[in-house]
Amino acid sequence: MKTVIFGAAGFIGRNVVERLREKGEDLIATDFVDSPFGGDIDYRKIDMLDKEAVQNVVQEGNMVIHLAASPLVASLKKPVENMRVNIEGSLNIMDAARESSVDKVIFSSASSVVGDVQYNPVDEKHPCVPKTPYAVAKYTVENYLRVYKEIYELNHIIFRFFNIYGPYQYPESGGLIPMIHKRVASGLEFTIFGDGSATRDFVYVEDLADVLIAGCKADVDEGIVNLGTGKGATILETVELAGKVLGVEPNLKYEPERPGEIANFVADTRKLESVVGFAPSTSLEEGLTRTFDWLKKNAE
Numbered sequence: 001m002k003t004v005i006f007g008a009a010g011f012i013g014r015n016v017v018e019r020l021r022e023k024g025e026d027l028i029a030t031d032f033v034d035s036p037f038g039g040d041i042d043y044r045k046i047d048m049l050d051k052e053a054v055q056n057v058v059q060e061g062n063m064v065i066h067l068a069a070s071p072l073v074a075s076l077k078k079p080v081e082n083m084r085v086n087i088e089g090s091l092n093i094m095d096a097a098r099e100s101s102v103d104k105v106i107f108s109s110a111s112s113v114v115g116d117v118q119y120n121p122v123d124e125k126h127p128c129v130p131k132t133p134y135a136v137a138k139y140t141v142e143n144y145l146r147v148y149k150e151i152y153e154l155n156h157i158i159f160r161f162f163n164i165y166g167p168y169q170y171p172e173s174g175g176l177i178p179m180i181h182k183r184v185a186s187g188l189e190f191t192i193f194g195d196g197s198a199t200r201d202f203v204y205v206e207d208l209a210d211v212l213i214a215g216c217k218a219d220v221d222e223g224i225v226n227l228g229t230g231k232g233a234t235i236l237e238t239v240e241l242a243g244k245v246l247g248v249e250p251n252l253k254y255e256p257e258r259p260g261e262i263a264n265f266v267a268d269t270r271k272l273e274s275v276v277g278f279a280p281s282t283s284l285e286e287g288l289t290r291t292f293d294w295l296k297k298n299a300e
């Protein structure tokens with residue numbers, strides 16, 4: 001297996017590259033920013049919108065892990081640019097894959113394609129009414145992948161990521177866990193919108209990397225799979241657990257719930273377990289401990 005990773009310089013990409021390297025797998029890491037890696041990683045600086053460059057690099061591998069994206073916040077400010085990167089960029093990768101000898105494309109979709117949650121845990125058959133341009137783009141690429149399988153026999157697995165956290169996620173990303181760390185570790189006020197009882201499904205990023213690698217090797221070549229733990233934690237529990245790990249009493253402030261906020265959102269992981277044989281299992285306490293150790297050394 002030789003895996004080409006798009007979005008390799010991002011939060012999840014860096015973890016996936018490290019995991020593949022630890023396992024001694026062959027890889028080519030790509031992103032459109034300068035390499036954050038040492039010289040032992042085969043890194044190519046490529047913009048997904050450069051169709052020819054994408055074609056050239058995809059031809060060199062037989063597996064693609066596609067993690068590149070323009071984020072949610074950018075999608076609200078610049079929906080057209082976001083659409084180009086997230087849809088056209090993905091189509092460039094898919095076209096390159098179908099025209100070369102790629103065995104499978106692993107795509108990073110998002111649980112937010114679901115929109116308002118009608119029941120929990122959320123399975124893959126839950127209706128999808130995406131509520132942001134970012135989620136519309138993810139849902140669109142999911143549909144393109146289904147069609148590319150039907151028309152061109154392009155093998156793929158679409159993983160719908162739940163709330164991913166861990167090393168290389170910086171507070172500037174706006175991610176909840178690094179934000180909690182930033183505020184709680186320094187004794188600053190942390191604002192909870194609503195009463196903190198909304199549940200989320202937090203996945204430790206190293207578990208996610210293991211799932212993606214197992215997905216490359218699994219005997220499954222199409223479909224949508226939730227990538228969550230199946231265990232919900234409320235926002236309040238998460239902040240309190242963070243305080244326990246940090247040895248600090250969180251200084252909480254409550255504000256009214258923000259419009260559109262989803263109450264509970266937990267993955268049904270039965271399909272994940274049947275596809276890769278396991279679900280992420282690092283406990284939230286262990287994951288927070290490892291994440292905060294990393295943030296302390298790297299982001300303070």
Ligand SMILES: NC(=O)c1ccc[n+]([C@@H]2O[C@H](COP(=O)([O-])OP(=O)(O)OC[C@H]3O[C@@H](n4cnc5c(N)ncnc54)[C@H](O)[C@@H]3O)[C@@H](O)[C@H]2O)c1
Nearest residue numbers: 007009010011012031032047048067068069108110161164
């Ligand atoms: N982090 C989460 O909780 C989460 C949840 C759901 C889905 N996802 C998805 O998982 C994937 C990885 O997320 P992440 O958190 O690592 O995001 P990230 O923003 O840290 O990484 C995305 C990477 O894509 C790269 N990129 C953007 N535009 C590009 C372009 N035109 N050409 C090449 N590279 C480009 C960026 O430079 C960045 O390194 C994304 O597709 C994201 O939408 C993440």
